[in-house]
Amino acid sequence: MSRNIRITMEVNGEDRTIVVEARTTLADALREGCHLTGTKTGCEDGVCGACTVLVDGEPIRSCLMFAVQAHGRAVRTVESLSDGITLHPLQVAFHEHHAVGCGYCTPGLLMLTLGALERSPEIDEDEIQRVVAANSCRCTDAHAVVKAVRAAQTAMRAGRE
Amino acid sequence: MRAAAFDYHAPSSLDEAVGLLAEHGDDARVLAGGQSLVPAMNSRLARPGHVIDINRIAHAERPHVSAGRLRIPPLMRHVDFDTLAVDGPLGPLMRDVTRHISHLPIRLRGTFCGSVANADPASEWCLATTVLGAEMIARSARRGVRNVLAKAFYESIMTTALADDEMLVEVQIPLLSPFVRYGFHKIARRSGDYGLALCLVVYERDEDEMVKVRVGLGGVEAVPRRLGAVEELLERRQPSRRLFREAADLAAEIADPLVTADGDEAYQRDLTRAVVTRALDRSLEG
Numbered sequence: 071m072s073r074n075i076r077i078t079m080e081v082n083g084e085d086r087t088i089v090v091e092a093r094t095t096l097a098d099a100l101r102e103g104c105h106l107t108g109t110k111t112g113c114e115d116g117v118c119g120a121c122t123v124l125v126d127g128e129p130i131r132s133c134l135m136f137a138v139q140a141h142g143r144a145v146r147t148v149e150s151l152s153d154g155i156t157l158h159p160l161q162v163a164f165h166e167h168h169a170v171g172c173g174y175c176t177p178g179l180l181m182l183t184l185g186a187l188e189r190s191p192e193i194d195e196d197e198i199q200r201v202v203a204a205n206s207c208r209c210t211d212a213h214a215v216v217k218a219v220r221a222a223q224t225a226m227r228a229g230r231e
Numbered sequence: 232m233r234a235a236a237f238d239y240h241a242p243s244s245l246d247e248a249v250g251l252l253a254e255h256g257d258d259a260r261v262l263a264g265g266q267s268l269v270p271a272m273n274s275r276l277a278r279p280g281h282v283i284d285i286n287r288i289a290h291a292e293r294p295h296v297s298a299g300r301l302r303i304p305p306l307m308r309h310v311d312f313d314t315l316a317v318d319g320p321l322g323p324l325m326r327d328v329t330r331h332i333s334h335l336p337i338r339l340r341g342t343f344c345g346s347v348a349n350a351d352p353a354s355e356w357c358l359a360t361t362v363l364g365a366e367m368i369a370r371s372a373r374r375g376v377r378n379v380l381a382k383a384f385y386e387s388i389m390t391t392a393l394a395d396d397e398m399l400v401e402v403q404i405p406l407l408s409p410f411v412r413y414g415f416h417k418i419a420r421r422s423g424d425y426g427l428a429l430c431l432v433v434y435e436r437d438e439d440e441m442v443k444v445r446v447g448l449g450g451v452e453a454v455p456r457r458l459g460a461v462e463e464l465l466e467r468r469q470p471s472r473r474l475f476r477e478a479a480d481l482a483a484e485i486a487d488p489l490v491t492a493d494g495d496e497a498y499q500r501d502l503t504r505a506v507v508t509r510a511l512d513r514s515l516e517g
Binding site for chain 2: 138
């Protein structure tokens with residue numbers, strides 16, 4: 071079997087066909103193959119969560135999935151959140167609640183919490199804390215992140231009604 | 232770091248998967264959730280020449296119940312136990328245990344059978360399968376299917392009875408009586424981290440007494456184990472704080488801790504005492 075593999079995945083609503091090695095992680099394929107560098111890599115070991123993206127709607131560590139596994143699947147990265155003019159309610163809330171420090175972990179936190187809210191729109195604060203604990207942030211107050219997610223949850227609920 | 236180069240296979244059936252294992256043997260690894268295998272590959276602790284990705288095999292996600300057993304297929308994820316997998320106390324027990332496993336993104340990918348086959352001493356599922364008397368169904372292309380009891384399945388740290396050409400295709404767990412009470416506790420440094428010590432206690436209530444007592448310890452020794460002497464101490468006794476303390480002291484005494492970088496033996500005996508006490512206390516709640 072060939073070690074170079076052509077894959078097609080839907081990335082932020084658009085089909086992308088790229089050639090990867092079997093060992094290429096989804097994180098590397100997004101950053102280097104699709105030139106979407108919003109997704110950050112931190113530990114590259116599944117611990118920090120900076121590389122979190124949505125695959126078929128589920129927040130996953132893109133450093134722990136090989137790109138070939140995303141063939142035929144729908145991937146969403148942080149670039150999908152804003153059109154460049156209007157921010158997503160989560161981005162607005164992160165800004166308003168000072169949930170961004172250096173910003174390196176922010177794309178991962180945004181995709182993690184977006185995925186969690188889309189899976190379970192009514193999760194309570196305890197559950198949000200448990201979700202946020204999945205990702206490491208070393209310079210911002212995690213409480214600010216939880217507050218931002220609570221605010222975004224309200225805004226997203228209003229948006230649905 | 233990045234994984235060493237490998238050949239990728241995405242079989243669409245179990246037949247095909249075990250066929251590939253027969254062909255490539257110990258140079259192949261089965262990729263289910265990948266939450267342990269991929270980090271091991273990225274750090275090159277594991278460098279298989281062939282990766283058999285079973286995620287494209289259909290109908291391998293949903294559990295079912297037959298002949299008094301919960302039957303768990305290879306692609307059932309940790310998160311799938313959040314909704315009750317089965318009627319009776321086994322459903323809530325599995326839900327309580329799964330909530331201690333790592334974090335949402337890991338729980339969405341990682342699989343029950345993958346954890347069992349990985350045999351990490353700190354695995355929640357390895358402990359649960361040991362205490363609950365699970366049977367592992369191993370399948371190979373040449374020899375077909377065989378059942379291995381949990382007790383014989385975990386051989387050493389990250390080492391199981393599975394042969395190189397065998398795949399864990401199902402785990403069967405006997406259903407629990409409606410009179411069962413259970414308590415699970417895990418001690419970890421941070422929420423979602425690996426457990427330093429885990430304990431699962433399961434027993435039935437007969438009037439005021441505990442019967443069919445099962446006490447399992449995980450994370451402390453090389454493989455999870457039922458503590459027979461502790462079980463005997465509790466059998467046919469009425470639960471009390473004092474008895475639980477006595478049982479936990481005994482557990483701490485008879486545990487055979489792995490010496491790890493995490494701590495010395497005395498610390499691990501203390502952890503054992505604490506985790507057993509808390510699991511027993513939990514069995515009286517709710």
